[in-house]
Every structure is written in C-alpha cells, then in structure tokens.
Amino acid sequence: MTALLTTTLTAPRSMADLLLSLTDVLPAISLDVAEDPASADNYRYTFFLTEDIKEPFLAALDVLPPELFTTPCTFDVVDTSIDYIAQNRAAFPPLTIGPFFVARNDEDEPAGLIKLDIMPNRAFGSGEHA
Structure with a gap:
C-alpha cells in the first residue's frame, strides 16, 4: 500500500480556485482550505495525496510563481492507523x-x-x- 501524504501551503486567497483546479487535473488528490490565522489575505491549503502522485503534483506547482507561497512544500506521512x-x-x-x-x-x-x-x-x- 502506498503512503498517504499531506502538505500544507500558505498562499493568497486569490489562489483558491486555481489550487482547487489541481483536484480536476490530478483527481487522486484532495484539498482542504482553511483560514490562515496569521494573515487575513491568505488561506492554508492542505493537500492529501498518495506517494505515486507526488511528482505530478510538484510539477503542477512548479508552473506557479514560488513567491506566491509563504511556506515551503514539505510532505508528512499521514498515520492511517488512527481511528x-x-x-x-x-x-x-x-x-x-x-x-x-x-x-x-x-x-x-x-x-x-x-x-x-x-x-x-x-x-x-x-x-x-x-
């Protein structure tokens, strides 16, 4: 079984529709959007994806200007044993x-x-x- 990964990116609210469209291009990913308590201008975009989608996901992000993101794209493995x-x-x-x-x-x-x-x-x- 491939690992479930998560990454949270902080970016402007105006990016919401564009980042949501990644779920159409890569249907194996899920996206949760939340308020950013540090800035009213930003959202926190949390993506969930499997390891086999990681490279296409990063390639899709690479076409966007890196200065839009206030946090780096790092991945954590989701503990799927938690109920x-x-x-x-x-x-x-x-x-x-x-x-x-x-x-x-x-x-x-x-x-x-x-x-x-x-x-x-x-x-x-x-x-x-x-």
Whole structure:
C-alpha cells in the first residue's frame, strides 16, 4: 500500500480556485482550505495525496510563481492507523438536555427522551474550531 501524504501551503486567497483546479487535473488528490490565522489575505491549503502522485503534483506547482507561497512544500506521512471516527465520537458524546437526547443519527434513543438527530458530515463539520 502506498503512503498517504499531506502538505500544507500558505498562499493568497486569490489562489483558491486555481489550487482547487489541481483536484480536476490530478483527481487522486484532495484539498482542504482553511483560514490562515496569521494573515487575513491568505488561506492554508492542505493537500492529501498518495506517494505515486507526488511528482505530478510538484510539477503542477512548479508552473506557479514560488513567491506566491509563504511556506515551503514539505510532505508528512499521514498515520492511517488512527481511528479518527472513534476519536471524534469520544470528543462529542451524546447530550441529554432536559427532555432531549442530542446525538448522531446512529445512536439509540433512550426511553422517555425526545431524540434530536445530528448527522455529522461536511455540511456541518466536526464542531472543532481553532
């Protein structure tokens, strides 16, 4: 199995559409875009890719002016042994508030409580914010 890599680049917000287009050119990569707390003019672009896509990815970045990026392109190996779903469930257990039971849609409803289902996905995020 090839390693999963990640790299985070800081670049102007105006680069968002161009960098997102890399996911069309290289469909094996994923991109997460987040605010850059150090500068309102920049985003942090975090790419996820496999090792076999690393060279084509770097070649695509090479056509862009290097001064656009305020951070170098370095890669980290993602630890795929971590169960991120279990970590998220531990961090966000179901809540009982008055007569309501607020939980993910896959949790069983306790007797006597009104269940409010929360379906975690990209639309609502994880609820974890810096």
